[in-house]
Amino acid sequence: MPCGATSIGAPALAETVSDTGPVLHLEEIGRLPALTSVSPLQFPDLVWAELQNRGVNSSSLQQAGIAFSVILVAEADGREVVNSSQPGSIQLADAQVFVLVRSSSFKALALTDDFALRSLLESHGATVVGSVGLLVRAYTNGQSPRAELDQSIEDLLNESTLHLSRAFRAYLRRLIQDL
């Protein structure tokens, strides 16, 4: 269980727990508003520290209309998840995401672009979404027109720090084209 909460800009009622990746990648391509459909967000403290280190701060989220809170996760809880996973597969910040989603009985929506964390969460029945899903949802909800979705996907592949191999880029373009 999280051992405490520090609220920054939103009550701690979030049903969405976010890892670093989706927020960082959407910020890198100027598409933070794609997160509004799953706001308010909960960030474990290490994830929030990573985001701040990479230039994502309270004001950038607030300007995009995203409410969020930062939850302090006991280090022992995170370490337990790291130690029980395949060595090197889950980092401590990722483990904190797992701890928070677990504390919701895996009912909270989890945001991550990390495949190992996604697999771990999904093996417990959690719903996991990444940057791509959020961009597609913004299009589906009418927040982004089609041309913006196409451009956002290209920006995600070419301008963000999200890594996808050439093969998976081609596959993703096919999925988007078929929408």
Place this chain on the structure above:
Amino acid sequence: MADKTLTEHLEFLVEERGEDEATVLARALQTGIETLYREALIEAYLLGRISREAISRSLTPNDLREIEAQRDALRRDVDWGARIG
């Protein structure tokens, strides 16, 4: 700039490995072709241009499972986004 880096890396390999330049270049070509081939094979499989049976002749079962798991995760992501929320 990239050419300069490549030249520097080649010089480093020649010195570090104690091999002549032609040997290092031949090995680099082989490694490069293998990497590109693998990537092209995966792309062809993901896009449905070759069968699972065909790709399974070139990849280990574990590698193929990993690729399929990542493919399915990406598809689930798009499917989630495509649902009205």
